[in-house]
Amino acid sequence: MIQFENISVSFPQKNGELHAVNNVTLHIGKGQIYGLVGASGAGKSTLLRTINLLEQPTSGKVFVNGEMINHLRGERLRRYRQNIGIIFQHFNLAANKTVRKNIEFPLSAANVPKGQRKKRVDELLDLVGLRDKSEEYPAKLSGGQKQRVGIARALANNANILLCDEATSALDPETTTSILKLLENINQKYGITIIMITHEIDVVKMICHEVAVMKDGSVVEHGKVIDVISKPQNEFTKKLIYNSENYELPSDIIARFGEKSIIKITYLGSDASEPILSNAIKSNHVDISILHGKIDYINHIPVGTLIVSVQGEQRDAENAIDYIRSKTLRVEVGANEF
Amino acid sequence: MNFNLQDALATALLETLQMVAYSLIMSILFGGIIGLLLYVTTTKLFYKNAVFSEVSGIIVNILRSIPFIILLVLLMPITKAIVGTNIGPKAVVVPLTVTAIAFYARLSQAAFAEVDNGVLEAASACGAHPIMIIFSILLPEARVGLINGITVTTISLIGYSAMAGTVGGGGIGDLAVRYGYQQYETKIMLLCVVILVVIVQSIQLCGDYIARKANKRSGG
Ligand SMILES: Nc1ncnc2c1ncn2[C@@H]1O[C@H](COP(=O)(O)OP(=O)(O)O)[C@@H](O)[C@H]1O
Numbered sequence: 001m002i003q004f005e006n007i008s009v010s011f012p013q014k015n016g017e018l019h020a021v022n023n024v025t026l027h028i029g030k031g032q033i034y035g036l037v038g039a040s041g042a043g044k045s046t047l048l049r050t051i052n053l054l055e056q057p058t059s060g061k062v063f064v065n066g067e068m069i070n071h072l073r074g075e076r077l078r079r080y081r082q083n084i085g086i087i088f089q090h091f092n093l094a095a096n097k098t099v100r101k102n103i104e105f106p107l108s109a110a111n112v113p114k115g116q117r118k119k120r121v122d123e124l125l126d127l128v129g130l131r132d133k134s135e136e137y138p139a140k141l142s143g144g145q146k147q148r149v150g151i152a153r154a155l156a157n158n159a160n161i162l163l164c165d166e167a168t169s170a171l172d173p174e175t176t177t178s179i180l181k182l183l184e185n186i187n188q189k190y191g192i193t194i195i196m197i198t199h200e201i202d203v204v205k206m207i208c209h210e211v212a213v214m215k216d217g218s219v220v221e222h223g224k225v226i227d228v229i230s231k232p233q234n235e236f237t238k239k240l241i242y243n244s245e246n247y248e249l250p251s252d253i254i255a256r257f258g259e260k261s262i263i264k265i266t267y268l269g270s271d272a273s274e275p276i277l278s279n280a281i282k283s284n285h286v287d288i289s290i291l292h293g294k295i296d297y298i299n300h301i302p303v304g305t306l307i308v309s310v311q312g313e314q315r316d317a318e319n320a321i322d323y324i325r326s327k328t329l330r331v332e333v334g335a336n337e338f
Numbered sequence: 339m340n341f342n343l344q345d346a347l348a349t350a351l352l353e354t355l356q357m358v359a360y361s362l363i364m365s366i367l368f369g370g371i372i373g374l375l376l377y378v379t380t381t382k383l384f385y386k387n388a389v390f391s392e393v394s395g396i397i398v399n400i401l402r403s404i405p406f407i408i409l410l411v412l413l414m415p416i417t418k419a420i421v422g423t424n425i426g427p428k429a430v431v432v433p434l435t436v437t438a439i440a441f442y443a444r445l446s447q448a449a450f451a452e453v454d455n456g457v458l459e460a461a462s463a464c465g466a467h468p469i470m471i472i473f474s475i476l477l478p479e480a481r482v483g484l485i486n487g488i489t490v491t492t493i494s495l496i497g498y499s500a501m502a503g504t505v506g507g508g509g510i511g512d513l514a515v516r517y518g519y520q521q522y523e524t525k526i527m528l529l530c531v532v533i534l535v536v537i538v539q540s541i542q543l544c545g546d547y548i549a550r551k552a553n554k555r556s557g558g
């Protein structure tokens with residue numbers, strides 16, 4: 001669907017060049033919700049914007065639906081852009097147009113006849129649940145409602161790709177969830193490929209199928225969300241994920257059980273059908289105390305995290321930990337390690 | 339002294355009105371177009387052209403930095419060529435218009451530059467033609483700034499037109515200078531000043547009202 005081949009984007013600066021995107025090669029499959037995460041300034045927006053050529057790659061090729069798009073200009077570029085929607089952190093609605101006129105704009109741009117435009121705008125208003133706001137100006141809408149208008153505008157010409165640049169970053173958690181649900185719904189209903197920039201790992205966990213992690217203009221890790229989140233390979237990815245989870249135990253607890261005895265277990269919901277902990281206790285003469293636990297849903301798959309202390313002879317404890325490791329996604333040893 | 343104050347005032351008012359109205363219309367039209375050109379040639383989303391924007395920017399600045407009274411004199415040959423005379427309200431309209439065009443060009447350029455770039459970018463990402471973005475997004479989004487610019491230009495024009503007395507330009511300002519200042523008719527001068535203040539105040543109030551009505555940003 002979307003294929004980046006050795007994409008680099010640099011911006012001229014006073015002293016040399018700024019390499020915002022550095023030799024990125026990445027494939028995004030049709031119908032995916034693809035997350036793009038990384039620290040601020042990592043080059044996420046710049047990479048995303050090469051898809052609709054708001055940013056022109058300095059080198060490399062972008063293929064969309066099998067067609068190389070780098071060289072598109074003028075009328076052909078405008079035609080191409082009509083199939084690619086984009087929504088922004090700050091919505092970017094025209095303040096002097098009503099909701100209806102904002103959504104109608106891309107239809108006019110595509111020369112859709114006036115009679116059909118009204119019908120299409122009504123459909124879109126229904127899709128995003130804003131039928132009763134059609135004659136309001138954006139200033140009268142809440143953030144979530146503004147983003148809904150943005151989504152309707154982006155999809156007006158039946159886009160098959162939707163680019164989201166921090167689309168929920170200006171919204172409160174509740175509104176974020178409702179917008180993410182809408183996006184997921186759109187993805188399922190119309191098979192639209194969605195690419196989501198976010199700095200919130202929770203957004204990725206909630207709706208993304210695959211994810212790429214960017215750092216200093218490069219993609220440092222990518223893959224299925226469940227794999228990247230539960231078994232991050234790259235140090236930077238680990239930090240990104242762990243920073244969003246807070247497993248700091250009180251120091252007196254760590255002192256009481258011993259730092260080295262405390263382990264963090266990450267397991268898939270399906271692992272939970274086996275009595276892993278109780279097996280570990282029975283066959284290894286150890287005691288296990290549970291210190292902390294929670295269940296996350298990554299793309300609707302339950303993923304548990306359990307922090308326990310394994311008490312016993314060193315050999316027994318090691319055996320027990322090895323057993324647990326063999327039965328779960330990941331085990332990290334030592335409270336200071338997580 | 340033998341002249342009818344009412345008649346003189348009426349004539350002067352009419353002259354001011356004519357001078358200001360004529361040069362205002364020209365400045366909104368041509369100044370607005372030049373302001374738009376200055377803006378679109380500095381913006382990647384439209385027709386970025388560094389040479390054009392630099393050169394026309396310098397020309398506008400030169401016109402803006404020449405004091406009006408000197409421009410009046412400098413432009414005399416051109417004025418004569420265009421309207422056939424160097425004196426009177428008709429003659430004053432030429433330098434007045436030139437000044438006002440340069441003035442409004444800068445004000446409208448600033449109004450365009452204030453439009454949120456993200457909104458224009460969103461329109462561009464929809465696949466809209468730049469001309470359509472200009473008419474359908476840029477102009478409506480800039481309209482409060484454009485209206486405020488018109489208000490300021492009108493008020494400045496009234497001020498400049500009052501200087502027109504030096505070439506026998508006529509108008510309220512001229513009346514104040516000729517009878518009030520040069521012939522020590524303080525009453526007439528004060529009357530003219532009061533009229534000018536009232537006119538300027540009314541224009542400001544009107545302009546602010548229209549701008550407020552046009553502003554959808556604050557939900558007005
Ligand atoms: N138009 C531009 N001109 C110059 N530098 C830019 C431009 N756009 C982005 N950059 C720079 O490129 C780098 C990457 O920016 P961006 O892609 O916006 O990062 P992110 O979206 O990950 O926060 C940053 O250092 C930013 O300052």
Ligand SMILES: [Mg+2]
Pocket residue numbers: 044045046165
């Ligand atoms: Mg960004």
